[in-house]
Amino acid sequence: MASDASDREEFNLCGPSHLTTVDWANEDHQRCVAACLVQGIYIVERDRQLNREGSEALAPPWWESFNFKLIRHLKDDADFSIFGGIFEYKSLQPDVVDSGVPRYVIAFRGTLTKADSITRDIELDIHIIRNGLHRTSRFEIAMQAVRSMADSVGASSFWLTGHSLGAAMALLAGKTMAKTGIYIKSLLFNPPYVSPPIERIANERVRHGIRFAGSLITAGLALSRTLKQTQQPRQQQLQLQNLTYDPLEALSSWLPNIHVNPGDHLCSEYIGFFEHRGTMEQIGYGAGIVERMAMQHSLGGLLMDAMGVSNAVEVEEPVHVIPSANLIVNKTNSEDYKDAHGIHQWWRDDQELVSHIYMYK
Numbered sequence: 001m002a003s004d005a006s007d008r009e010e011f012n013l014c015g016p017s018h019l020t021t022v023d024w025a026n027e028d029h030q031r032c033v034a035a036c037l038v039q040g041i042y043i044v045e046r047d048r049q050l051n052r053e054g055s056e057a058l059a060p061p062w063w064e065s066f067n068f069k070l071i072r073h074l075k076d077d078a079d080f081s082i083f084g085g086i087f088e089y090k091s092l093q094p095d096v097v098d099s100g101v102p103r104y105v106i107a108f109r110g111t112l113t114k115a116d117s118i119t120r121d122i123e124l125d126i127h128i129i130r131n132g133l134h135r136t137s138r139f140e141i142a143m144q145a146v147r148s149m150a151d152s153v154g155a156s157s158f159w160l161t162g163h164s165l166g167a168a169m170a171l172l173a174g175k176t177m178a179k180t181g182i183y184i185k186s187l188l189f190n191p192p193y194v195s196p197p198i199e200r201i202a203n204e205r206v207r208h209g210i211r212f213a214g215s216l217i218t219a220g221l222a223l224s225r226t227l228k229q230t231q232q233p234r235q236q237q238l239q240l241q242n243l244t245y246d247p248l249e250a251l252s253s254w255l256p257n258i259h260v261n262p263g264d265h266l267c268s269e270y271i272g273f274f275e276h277r278g279t280m281e282q283i284g285y286g287a288g289i290v291e292r293m294a295m296q297h298s299l300g301g302l303l304m305d306a307m308g309v310s311n312a313v314e315v316e317e318p319v320h321v322i323p324s325a326n327l328i329v330n331k332t333n334s335e336d337y338k339d340a341h342g343i344h345q346w347w348r349d350d351q352e353l354v355s356h357i358y359m360y361k
Contacts, residue, residue: 009043009058011058015061015347016032016036016348016349019032024099027257028349028353030100031257031259031328031347033066034105034107034161034189034346035346036065037062037066037107038108038109038163038189039343039344039347040060040085040087041084042109042163042343043058044059044070044085045081045109045117046114049114068090068105069087070085071088072085072145074086074106074108076138077141079116081117083142083166084106084107084109084162085107086104087104087106087107088104089102102157102158103153104149104157104159105161106149106158106159106160108162108167108170109162109166110162110163110166124165128165128168128194129194131194131318131319133168133319134319138169139172146176146184150177150184155182155183158184158185159187160186161186161188162189163190164192164341164343165192167189168319170191171186171191174254175254175322178250179250183253186257187257188257188258189259190343191260191267191270192266192320193268193269193273194318194319195273248323249360251324252324254322255357255359256322258327259330260329261330261341263340264341270320274356324357324358325358328353328355329353329356330352331353331354332345
């Protein structure tokens with residue numbers, strides 16, 4: 001029943017009332033619509049849990065208001081919860097194909113703290129911490145949907161979007177496709193960056209020092225592991241010659257839109273990540289090589305590997321590492337963590353947003 005819903009589930013109470021007409025060439029409008037579609041996935045799962053059907057369902061206005069139709073639910077094979085969905089834009093005319101309107105959008109929700117879904121969602125959150133999201137059945141379901149869409153309509157005809165856990169899913173799917181030369185427009189909200197919240201340290205020099213030390217340690221452990229795996233001198237020589245090879249270069253042309261809030265410790269480290277990379281490149285060629293090597297490995301995984309704890313954490317490139325991005329930072333003061341992490345901030349029109357494009361060189 002509608003009376004059981006919170007205000008943020010009802011589109012007419014908390015949706016973007018300012019967006020009466022969508023200008024698909026306007027990036028603010030694109031962000032707003034994408035955030036609403038993700039909210040629609042959150043609420044369609046709540047509709048399922050609370051048996052809200054027909055006129056009692058609260059989810060449809062979140063996509064129908066923008067002329068979309070939900071054509072497919074993406075369901076987890078463990079708890080059967082709806083974690084994503086595929087939206088189709090209705091009445092798309094041939095003369096507006098190039099206007100910025102996506103024919104389809106694949107959206108993923110984040111963790112839903114309700115009894116019917118929280119256990120599985122938390123399990124996925126732990127997989128992100130252990131850098132093992134790619135091994136989960138939920139991601140495989142998501143990846144199959146993305147590949148199928150790319151094969152059937154082409155990468156330029158659809159978007160990827162998600163919030164929190166869902167942003168990590170969309171990011172990993174987008175990275176997987178980008179490694180094959182297929183670049184999908186992606187709008188990612190509060191994607192988790194697995195790291196201590198260094199960005200919250202007030203002293204800039206201390207922040208830089210911690211990140212610099214982390215890069216050195218990670219690169220050193222990665223080099224040690226590489227040489228350990230190639231015991232023969234000739235193999236070591238060849239491996240050292242290959243250290244200049246950069247697997248992230250294949251991703252450098254993909255430019256996802258990453259939306260973060262400094263008050264959200266789960267994603268705020270993206271701010272420092274990109275700033276630190278620029279600082280390392282400015283220091284000199286050697287520092288740049290160290291940072292590139294560090295980016296390709298998980299420090300936690302390398303430490304566990306060095307201590308002989310196998311399979312505790314994946315060693316290779318973490319999900320959150322992305323070489324290029326359009327980073328959108330919400331500078332508006334947040335009341336609390338819930339406000340800083342919430343999807344609702346991204347469809348509002350009273351937020352102070354600052355964007356910066358970081359290209360991998």
